[in-house]
Amino acid sequence: MDCLEIAEWGETLARAERPKPEPSATAVRIAVEATGIGRTVRNVMDGNLGDDPDDLPRVPGHELVGRVDAVGDGVTHVEEGDPVTAYFHIVCGHCRACRSGHDSLCENHEGWISVNTDGGFAEYACLPGRNVIGIPDGIDPVDATVIPDAVATPYHVANQRANVERGDRVLVLGAGGGVGIHMVQVADHFGADVTAVDAASHKLDRCAAVGAERVHDPGEENDLTALADEPYDAVIDFTGVTDLLEASVDLLGPRGTLVNLTTFPGNEMSLSPRAEVMNEVAVVGSRYCSKHELQRAAELVADGTIEPIVSAVAGFDGTPDLLGDVCDGGVVGRAAMRPE
């Protein structure tokens, strides 16, 4: 089969040929139809989630969508031909966190699809059966690539971390990117009044078109003062930019919440405990989603509630450059690869 792989952590994607993988008794082989291209792919390739040389060469791509092609003897929840996607984290399924629906906080976390297993930049991928999640039939595969991360992660934010309620004022920082533009839609679906902030101002029209009531370009100064007229109930950050994080805390109203999702090594913010106490504001992290939330994300895409924003698609040969465009901020929403 054809695939794209990295020979070393930190290197670029190169085209390769491999034998079609055989699923173990507990695994599922998927005929890949499309795989999402977002910044996390670069993060994975750089070894930031794991850089064991024994895992090389590695096929990246965790947001894969396809049809079940073969199942191991021990797999009973999907069958050949089913449309499926992948849950990103490799989790045990039986620890206290997993049992209480907090799968991404698994106490026996075993790694990630595309880090510790091969991913979806290939014609076929073998995944642990517990990572293979059925999705409704009839969703275009390229559209469906937004489900397992770009929609499921925002669903977790709105559902559990920001606890978005009807009428809440929600500010999304980095709203024009792959996860951000779906966060705008998910928050809108939860009934929020959404403000979209992105320094790539050409992305803001699209944010407005999918549900943002107000848009703002913070410019090179990371200036949010124009948004200070009315307090926000939640700020959701996809930038990891310290200036924006610190400025956004001042925009929170009583009991407001800042939700952090994007971290870089060395990336920090200062927070005044006094400011936190006086307004009872909270700063919380949000890590991926539960399997149940991924299924909810699939339903919202299937019934048209969430419009998948995938604005560029490439085959094997075009994918390395397209990944570069995504990381440079040139793509509105998500991009995707089709194995052709």
Ligand SMILES: [Zn+2]
């Ligand atoms: Zn677990």
